[in-house]
Amino acid sequence: MAAPVTVYGPMISPAVARVAACLLEKDVPFQVEPVDMSKGEHKSPSFLKLQPFGQVPAFKDSLTTVFESRAICRYICDQYADSGNKTLMGRKEDGAVGRAAIEKWIEAEGQSFNPPSLAMAFQLAFAPFMGRATDMAVVEQNEAKLVKVLDVYEQWLGENQYFAGDEFSLADLVHMPNTDLLVRKTNKAGLFTERKNLARWWDEVSARPSWKKVVELQNATADLGVGLQVFGQPASTDVARVLTCLFEKDLEFELVCIDTFKREHKLPEFIKLRDPNGQVTFKHGDKTIVDSRAICRYVCTQFPEGNKTLYGTGSLERASIEQWLQAEAQNFSPPSSALVFHLAFAPHLNIPQDHAVIAENEKKLQQVLNVYDEILSKNEYLAGDEFTLADLSHLPNSHYIVSSERGRKLFTGRKNVARWYDQISKRETWKQVVKMQREHPGAFDKAST
Ligand SMILES: N[C@@H](CCC(=O)N[C@@H](CS)C(=O)NCC(=O)O)C(=O)O
DSSP, X not given: OOOOEEEESXXXXXXXXXXXXXXXXXXXXXXXXXXXXXXXXXXXXXXXXXXXXXXXXXEEOSSOEEESHHHHHHHHHHHTTTSSOTTTTOOGGGHHHHHHHHHHHHHHIIIIIHHHHHHHHIIIIIGGGGTOOOOHHHHHHHHHHHHHHHHHHHHHHHHOSBTTBSSOOHHHHTTHHHHHHHHHHXXXXXXXXXXXHHHHHHHHHHTSHHHHHHHHHHHHHTTTTTOEEEESOTTSHHHHHHHHHHHHTXXXXXXXXXXXXXXXXXHHHHTTSSOTTTTOEEEETTEEEOOHHHHHHHHHHHOOSSSTTTTOSSHHHHHHHHHHHHHIIIIIHHHHHHHIIIIIIHHHXXXXXOHHHHHHHHHHHHHHHHHHHXXXXXXXXXXXXXXXXXXXXXXXXXXXXXXXHHHHHHHHTSHHHHHHHHHHHTOHHHHHHHHHHHHSOTHHXXXXX
């Protein structure tokens, strides 16, 4: 038997994962030769001898070298026919008809499924890690194409357990890497999980030991980090709150910029006037949390490193922080969110300012800030002499309010509040968020176009 087998490329590449999954199904031992794509190793003369287009994966055993992930999989099935899963490429007794039943879906995957699903996975899962902005227009165009393909799949999988009939085959396997990326690394899982038959199929195929091992190998090389993801626009106050907390905790994360401003009628939701969940989604591995303050609490309790006093160290401190976090959410946020919208956003969006709403909420916020001023005359920060989540939580709305002259007076007119805001807004972590807001202007961007 030909051995040893080498697969060249990073495991997080879906095409590399496809080959690894096939080798695992076929029980063929292999080694992975890392190719550092960030250093352009896939374009080096030695790699081009294995893969003339300079793409991963490449494959080598003692008999030959092969490139193109699907061609590699077919070769593995033929060359290692007697090993592992012997029906991956059909049963011998089913002959050409059985093979054709598999081949047609491998082609459908390569021609119809792969282009849009890979484009989406690239934009949503890879681009942020490469320091590139997600191009939502590309995502939308490809989603429209993918939906049509998935509608066909949904119907087919309603009548067939697997793509080629009753047995798991290479036809299923080739679809798995891109599906896995979209389900686990983006907010587009619903494309699969909300289609009954596709969801059933995905549950079954992704539970196979071979695929679990691929995921394990991907996690071990951790190419896409530990799996902290924030979905939303930094310009959103909820997103800004979460980003500041992640920076304070010195955590690496992936930001997936979702364009929540697309439909203008949804704009008021942006500042959370009605939507209790706000505009941010946070993922940590399999966990998903949607409330910005709940996310901050989770991050602080889950990750002890970074700013260690952000959420207090004892129960008394924690209680004190909690009472101000509640005050922010219950008393400060409603009037300040209304003012953020009418004072900071409406002028940029050519929406008429509602002066009655401004006056009403200004009055409410004045009362809240009077209490704050009193407290801040005794304490440096809201919960004592240390900057905590309680202060942090106030930053996003305060920032937008002080950006207007009328709003600024609410802060500068109160000596202790002014001193406090000046201090907390100078934190490096917050400056980083403001910089991100400038780079991803969101609604402000739409307003200027
Ligand atoms: N059709 C090829 C596609 C391989 C491919 O797109 N590889 C990507 C990584 S997933 C790559 O190497 N991209 C770098 C480049 O094209 O320069 C296959 O299935 O092997």
